[in-house]
Amino acid sequence: MFDSILYGFQVTFQPINILFCAGGVLVGTLVGVLPGIGPAGAMGLLLPATFSFSPTSTLILLAGIYYGVQYGGSTTSILVNIPGEASSVITCIDGYTMARQGRAGPALGIAAWGSFIAGTIANLGLMLVAVPLARAALSFGPPEYFALMCTGLIIVTYLAQGSVLKSIMTALAGLILGSIGLDLITGLPRFTLGINELSDGVGIIPLVMGLFGISEILENLEGKLEREVFKTRIKNLMPSLKDWSDSKWAIVRGSFIGFVLGILPGGGAVISPFVAYAIEKKVSRNPEKFGKGAIEGVASPESANNAAAGGSLIPLLSLGIPPNPIMAIFFSALLIHGIQPGPLLIRQNPDLFWGLVASLYLGNALLLVLNLPLIGIWVKVLKIPYKILFPLILLFCLIGAYSINSLSFDLYVMIFFGVAGWLMRKFGYEGAPLILAYVLGPMLEQNLRQSLLISGGSFWIFVSRPISGVALGCAFLILLSNVLPSFRKQRQKYDTFKE
Amino acid sequence: MKSLDQTSSLFWLLVSVLVFVEAIRLGVGSVHSPDMGFMTFGASGILGILSLYQFIRASLRKEDGHALPLFAGKFWKRVIFVILALVVYARVMPLLGYLISTFLLMMTLYGLLERKKIWLVFTASFVTTLFTYVVFSKWLSCQFPEGLFGF
Numbered sequence: 031m032f033d034s035i036l037y038g039f040q041v042t043f044q045p046i047n048i049l050f051c052a053g054g055v056l057v058g059t060l061v062g063v064l065p066g067i068g069p070a071g072a073m074g075l076l077l078p079a080t081f082s083f084s085p086t087s088t089l090i091l092l093a094g095i096y097y098g099v100q101y102g103g104s105t106t107s108i109l110v111n112i113p114g115e116a117s118s119v120i121t122c123i124d125g126y127t128m129a130r131q132g133r134a135g136p137a138l139g140i141a142a143w144g145s146f147i148a149g150t151i152a153n154l155g156l157m158l159v160a161v162p163l164a165r166a167a168l169s170f171g172p173p174e175y176f177a178l179m180c181t182g183l184i185i186v187t188y189l190a191q192g193s194v195l196k197s198i199m200t201a202l203a204g205l206i207l208g209s210i211g212l213d214l215i216t217g218l219p220r221f222t223l224g225i226n227e228l229s230d231g232v233g234i235i236p237l238v239m240g241l242f243g244i245s246e247i248l249e250n251l252e253g254k255l256e257r258e259v260f261k262t263r264i265k266n267l268m269p270s271l272k273d274w275s276d277s278k279w280a281i282v283r284g285s286f287i288g289f290v291l292g293i294l295p296g297g298g299a300v301i302s303p304f305v306a307y308a309i310e311k312k313v314s315r316n317p318e319k320f321g322k323g324a325i326e327g328v329a330s331p332e333s334a335n336n337a338a339a340g341g342s343l344i345p346l347l348s349l350g351i352p353p354n355p356i357m358a359i360f361f362s363a364l365l366i367h368g369i370q371p372g373p374l375l376i377r378q379n380p381d382l383f384w385g386l387v388a389s390l391y392l393g394n395a396l397l398l399v400l401n402l403p404l405i406g407i408w409v410k411v412l413k414i415p416y417k418i419l420f421p422l423i424l425l426f427c428l429i430g431a432y433s434i435n436s437l438s439f440d441l442y443v444m445i446f447f448g449v450a451g452w453l454m455r456k457f458g459y460e461g462a463p464l465i466l467a468y469v470l471g472p473m474l475e476q477n478l479r480q481s482l483l484i485s486g487g488s489f490w491i492f493v494s495r496p497i498s499g500v501a502l503g504c505a506f507l508i509l510l511s512n513v514l515p516s517f518r519k520q521r522q523k524y525d526t527f528k529e
Numbered sequence: 530m531k532s533l534d535q536t537s538s539l540f541w542l543l544v545s546v547l548v549f550v551e552a553i554r555l556g557v558g559s560v561h562s563p564d565m566g567f568m569t570f571g572a573s574g575i576l577g578i579l580s581l582y583q584f585i586r587a588s589l590r591k592e593d594g595h596a597l598p599l600f601a602g603k604f605w606k607r608v609i610f611v612i613l614a615l616v617v618y619a620r621v622m623p624l625l626g627y628l629i630s631t632f633l634l635m636m637t638l639y640g641l642l643e644r645k646k647i648w649l650v651f652t653a654s655f656v657t658t659l660f661t662y663v664v665f666s667k668w669l670s671c672q673f674p675e676g677l678f679g680f
Contacts, residue, residue, distance in 0.1 A: 076669075078669070078671055079665075079669035079670070079671065082670070195579060195582070195583055196583075198579060199541055199576060199579050199580065199583070202572045202573075202575055202576040202579070203541070203544065203576065205568065205569075205572045206544075206548050206569055206572050206573060206576070209568065209569050209572075213565045215565075216564075216565055218565060220551075220555050220565050220566070220569075221548070221551060221569070244615075247611075248608045248611065248612070251604060251607050251608050251611060252604050252605055252607070252608055253604070417639070417641075417642035417643060418639070418653070420638070421634075421635055421638035421639050421657070422657060424611070424615070424638065425631065425634070425635065425657065425661060426661075428615070428618065428619075429661060429665055429671065432622075432671075432673075433665065433671040433672070433673075436672045436673075436674075438619050438620075438622060438623050438674075441615075441618070441619035441622070442616075442619050445612065445615045445616055445619060448612075448615075449612055452608070456533070456599055457533050457534075457536070457537040458533070458534075458537075459537070471568075474568070475567075475568040478563070478567075478568060479563045479567065479568075482560055482561070482563055483561075483562070483563075486561060487559065487560035487561035487562075488560075489560070
């Protein structure tokens with residue numbers, strides 16, 4: 031492993047990869063600070079520009095964006111009380127209170143350091159877990175893959191905010207959406223409505239940009255556009271010894287919680303900060319401090335979201351299963367570059383895997399070195415009025431959607447899903463289960479059909495094989511837990527907490 | 530929320546029926562030999578059942594007295610205007626080319642919230658269009674349509 035990571039650093043320290051890594055974390059931070067565009071939008075925007083570069087450089091760029099977004103989101107949470115990203119929602123509670131108490135500097139500082147430490151722990155976990163898991167996954171067949179994907183989808187719907195029923199419905203809509211295009215086995219078109227451009231299916235970039243980016247802008251346009259940046263002099267970005275003493279275990283716990291939840295399909299970076307915050311409050315000797323500017327309330331969720339970002343790479347790189355919508359874009363990027371994600375990826379593309387792992391260390395360090403001194407610039411970005419920002423963000427989304435295939439049709443797709451996403455928000459439906467089901471849909475279908483062909487039409491194959499049996503058993507228990515009154519009460523408490 | 534849930538569940542019910550019919554037309558096959566419409570048949574079937582369940586559940590629920598109307602009191606006309614602007618942009622970009630159509634779109638969007646300082650709207654639109662053209666077309670080699678005028 032030591033040789034492998036050394037090889038990874040050789041790959042990462044090529045000038046082009048350093049440039050991509052630095053560019054990725056800077057763009058990611060900017061995107062995290064700006065409302066509307068989101069990591070998926072930024073990735074979609076820059077993806078066409080990477081077509082002439084190697085897949086390793088592309089993945090390094092995308093990973094940099096993903097990490098940077100987690101960091102940038104905390105800045106808006108702390109200074110404006112508006113989370114730049116969903117993963118930073120919980121940071122608002124204590125981060126903004128700290129800023130109001132004149133402690134914006136230590137809050138931003140501990141968020142950065144916590145992210146750095148958590149990112150490093152997650153990278154170590156990625157190195158240790160991904161390779162053996164990929165080796166084990168070589169023995170997986172279609173029933174195991176089908177069961178794992180089913181479990182993933184059920185966890186996503188369970189962890190989604192609000193109604194589980196609505197989440198399941200959007201996941202089913204995602205499955206239907208994913209089946210548009212040529213049939214995987216017969217090669218014949220289906221659900222294309224006679225539109226040639228739909229033969230390749232609905233593009234993920236226009237879909238994600240529409241559902242997350244455009245819909246958020248439309249939602250923002252409906253309300254007041256002014257936002258107030260808290261006016262304070264940001265000083266003491268380096269946390270004091272007492273701050274460190276208060277936060278050290280919060281960072282460690284947040285890192286582990288984030289990493290484990292990141293591996294599980296579902297919320298990843300979005301869910302883990304909530305869980306980490308709740309646990310931190312529970313184990314704290316002074317739980318009454320939470321909500322009143324406790325530094326642990328910043329350190330724990332910020333560590334968790336960064337660790338989850340690292341953890342979520344594991345199912346993608348070792349199993350070829352994207353656990354969340356952002357990983358679905360990674361998945362698409364790999365396919366665009368002619369690389370099939372799956373258990374053979376690490377063995378067949380060691381430069382890609384180890385280069386990516388090493389770049390995560392570099393990216394984390396760059397985030398710390400570049401972004402703390404640049405905090406003044408991010409604050410200035412926050413002060414740009416939304417009436418100037420929103421046309422820019424819309425234009426970036428349009429460019430990103432268009433430039434993948436140079437087709438106006440993709441613009442219509444993005445606008446359509448933008449409006450759909452805006453309405454979904456109004457009606458209380460979440461976009462994440464739809465996106466994940468859309469990505470997993472074709473794989474799920476292929477594995478289901480192959481399994482049934484293998485078993486001669488018997489569904490028993492999914493239960494009789496140990497891994498698929500256990501996975502489906504877990505999925506069943508998760509579904510069942512939602513029906514049981516005691517679990518429903520817990521879930522209602524969790525939803526109230528998130529709101 | 531009650532009427533919202535009723536409306537949305539009826540929408541999903543309609544979607545599920547349409548997909549269900551199309552899946553049957555494509556061919557469902559059997560469990561021994563699943564065909565093209567096999568999974569969408571199942572997915573649309575479950576979606577239909579869940580939509581019906583949600584509709585009934587919402588109908589039996591008491592109306593929430595605090596529920597706000599979907600669009601009242603908000604700047605939803607602004608949203609409709611932006612959506613229309615985007616659709617027109619998608620339509621005219623291949624004809625007019627990136628530079629002209631983007632400039633017009635930016636004028637429209639900046640002008641939506643800044644009506645007094647037209648010179649500012651003009652300058653911002655011009656700079657944005659030129660900047661994105663140089664960055665994405667020249668530096669990042671994205672292919673934008675040239676349109677009728679060849680630029």
